[in-house]
Amino acid sequence: MTDSWATYGADLHLDLSSVAAGERGLRAALTGSLREAARSGRLAPGTRLPSSRTFAADLGIARNTVAEAYAELVAEGWLTARQGSGTRVAERARPRHTPAPPRVRRPARRGPAYSLVPGSPDVGAFPRTAWLAAARRALTDAPNDAFGYGADTRGRIELREALSGYLARARGVYADPDRIVLCAGFVHAARLLGQVLRGRRIREMAVEGYSLDLHRNLFTDAGLRTRPLWVDGSGARTPDLAGLGPRVGAVLLTPAHQFPTGAALTAERRAAAVDWARTTGGLVVEDDYDGEFRYDRQPVGALQGLDPDRVVYLGTASKSLAPGLRIGWMVVPPDLLDEVMAAKGPAEWTSSALEQLTLAEFLTSGAYDRHVRAMRLRYRRRRDELVAALGGRVPVSGIAAGLHAVLDLPSGTERSVVRAAAWQGLAVEGLERYRHPDTEMPMREALVVGYGTPADSAWTPTLEALTAALP
Template identity: 80%
Template sequence: MTGSWATFGADLHLDVSAAVRGGRGLRAALTEALREAARSGRLAPGTRLPSSRSFAADLGIARNTVAEAYGELVAEGWLTARQGSGTRVAERARPRRAPGAAPVHRPARRGPAYSLVPGSPDLGSFPRTAWLAAARRAVTDAPNDAFGYTTDLRGRVELREALAGYLARARGVYADPDRIVLCGGFAHGLTLLARTLRARRVREVAVEGYSLDIHRGLLTGEGLRTRPLWVDGDGARTTALPGLGLRTGAVLLTPAHQFPTGAALTPERRAAAVDWARTAGGLIIEDDYDGEFRYDRQTVGALQGLDPDRVVYIGTASKSLAPGLRMGWMVVPPDLLEEVLAVRAWAVGTSSALDQLTLAQFLTSGAYDRHVRGMRLRYRRRRDELVAAVAGKVPVSGIAAGLHAVLDLPPGTERALVRAAAWQDLALEGLVRYHHPDSAMPPREALVVGYGTPSDSAWTPTLEALRAVLP
């Protein structure tokens, strides 16, 4: 026997040498090794085994030895052999669990039948055909170095150039390709900035009083205290920034569409934020999470356009395409770029070079614009249907843009309503979960309804479930 293992369809390492050294014959050792692999699950039911000829060649043994081992295991029921189908591991019923024994496996718990949890687009609308066409062009046109190790910490220049043109045209961002740093999404970008701020000895970051706890957690996890700003119908009260003191070196804002209240930051408060950054030497982190989706008035441009030297702009493909792409980008001020790249050198999370090239093709071909226009119409219809469905029941706000709306509730009803929805198999989130624990604002009773989340087939029954639980 020239070898003690063979690699075949299931990529199984099969060792028979120990049994042979123990005095067992080669056929018996091979039979027991295969039997144990099937019994333990290393060979899954349905796995096709190699032919006796190729398996014998891999092991360096006689073909008859393999054929006899196969035949014995077929007779025992461990394998099946059919003409044209080859030899496979037999399907087996799961053994019954003895009383008191721990379960071997529990199937994953089914999620709610209906969901209006915010933060996700309609994943069923991902442009598969157009994306596949862009991927084919990207692979065909990719330079050889795209298949090698990453050399530019900013990411592929093809995508940075495409993004610079798109962001300037669609979002009013001043974006030199050399100042764009690709990242794996907003959370990844925020983590890089938090570490950069810590290296600059910043100790506190101002955040909106209603904001994502995940983002606040990322900041505190990097050693930065978060200071809440009051949020009202005009967005965050940035006029309060000078009063936070010298320890506050940055502010995180969602200016185009405040998350979760839906307010747009007014021009006066935008100017106040920029004035604070210039005077205090502070940094504004702009989360432009769904800036493409505005319905009732002219699109609100990015805050970054007011002062590119004081604002880090972060955008992603998570809402416009899909979060599973893990595709984001930061437009970094010149004096911060080298520090961000120094942190970036030790952080992982950016999408592959081929995915970056695919998105570049998607942008430059016009497919991205066509997709966004189509989704804008789709989401606006959903928004209108949501407003009509709850008319006369609860007030609705924050609906000029984005993929979610806020449904105001009578005092003292939010928690009970979210619980009642869960009993009806409907996932809802209340506004209180986004309330900063240190904020002086009294918590507002409301639902944050993500109307982009359901699939087309689930949209109507989801609306009906929502109506059923509203007061």
């Protein structure tokens, strides 16, 4: 007699393998096993049991044996049997040998009531209705192989083709679908690139002196030392790349909207980055952070358009749609493609094929463009309300694009302002949080305010908490 699971009602596992043959022995064993399962709480009150016919077939015993066991347990009060409701574990069948543990009242932990921590969009504005419509169309048209394991390491061709057209049109990226590799966001892409760079015997990588430590650490974890570049109002000082030495084989940049300072990399510094890569054989890794959201300036195209053979372009749907989608993409130079695919593995396993197909439909139908335009207006209104609430009390920069602003503070006040904000129930981060530990840049004290995060209902009290914390 083998272990079995019910095919109707709850999945029910009972081991009758040690019971001697004979209906009386089987009935006693079945009754005892069900009683103990109900007594111990393994079968919760209200759980519906399989029908006697189904359960008997599953266990390979006579139906009458199951029916008699059920009837005995009903009589004992462990089970109930009602017409139309089936046989269920009785509500009063609670563990009798183990008293319920007393409920312990734990002190509540109060987190911040409001947040201006950068890095997240307004997830409450996710276009649920439009996304659902795209998902229905994508599911209806999905080929059968979309439900398999995913034979192409690069991801679904439908999304790669849709991204190819969109990135060329909206970001100036040269993106042949064959050179696009889908991934589960920036973190996944960076881990793959770190593995590839290490395999190429690159030991050092330049990064912006103000940058997200999580991103720097991804490459450090791959065995690369990160070397900081100074950042000013024109972005990273890419002409300094040549002075970092021959061991530096790659540089990570956020040219469209530097994080966290908000500067756009100037044309001269873009050219300097590409010239360095061409001269040294190095690689530029472009994080197109906040590339879609611009307010007071002309569109800034992707750096990749200057030299698709020396620049790896990274993008995600995290800011434009939602981080929870876990969909990103790399546009990879031809000589790097095989290494990236090898690092990713023999099949697409990082994100759902159906989500990829839905995003492809969202892009090709025009729904993505409509959503981005709507969010651009929404975030611009947020930015304007932030500036108005500040009333000129502190200088504000980095607001021509993106989802965050930089509020410069008097010298020596950054940490005290962050603490004052915490007393107001507001989570906010200082610029020091993003400073590379090895940089020699002069200290700049400021707040990095992510105005995309709060819900509409919390926006006004969030601004009030911020202004109350400022000197």
